[in-house]
Amino acid sequence: MTIFIIILLLIVGVVLILLEFFVLPGITVAGIAGVVMMLGGIYLSYQNFGSSIGHLTVFGSVVFSLLALWLALKSGTWDRIMLKTEIDSKVEKLEENMVSIGDEGICLSRLAPMGQVRIKNHIIEAKSTGVYIDEKTPVEVIKIVDKVIVVKPLK
Incomplete structure (x- = not known):
């Protein structure tokens, strides 16, 4: 049961950090909760299984986070969400004799x-x-x- 909780904390933590990175602007509760959940999962692995499994958990969570980030960037999901509006209007230039002082x-x-x-x-x-x-x-x-x-x- 403890292994399931550790894996769940790490996965939910990574998902919340990805939401923070791509969807929610600034530092929000999702990002803070994601970091806390990942640290909690790592802490539980050190506490219940010792330092060797704890080190493997840290390495695995870093690899999993980087893999999830790479897949999120590569998938193209974010291209559908991104704003792609271009401004193509122009300001009317002031010609030499269009306006003069005193008009x-x-x-x-x-x-x-x-x-x-x-x-x-x-x-x-x-x-x-x-x-x-x-x-x-x-x-x-x-x-x-x-x-x-x-x-x-x-x-």
Whole structure:
């Protein structure tokens, strides 16, 4: 019965560690429980069967863990779970004469401090001077730095 408990602890420990490694982000209860179960199985083997069987248990659990990790990576199961979305959208580039200092427009989204504005029928990403500017607020272009439009609210 003790051998069954030791093997069960080691197998469940490896499964929990694999779940921690592939599915659950960060250090969670599953990873901690997996390590505790594996250490408990190794401790029981040392306590009940002596040091030679304990050493074999440590070696066997390391080999089993590495084999399980290799099989989990090779199986392709994780490819079906992985996020494979690609971002293929592009930001509209600011042309030389598209916007100039002093042009007026309106905020399409809240500028906190970045957002979208409509200037001369172009929707452009803009930056406020540091203050939050609400949606539908009239704005004026005060400077253009490295193709970034800086606006301030009209009073």
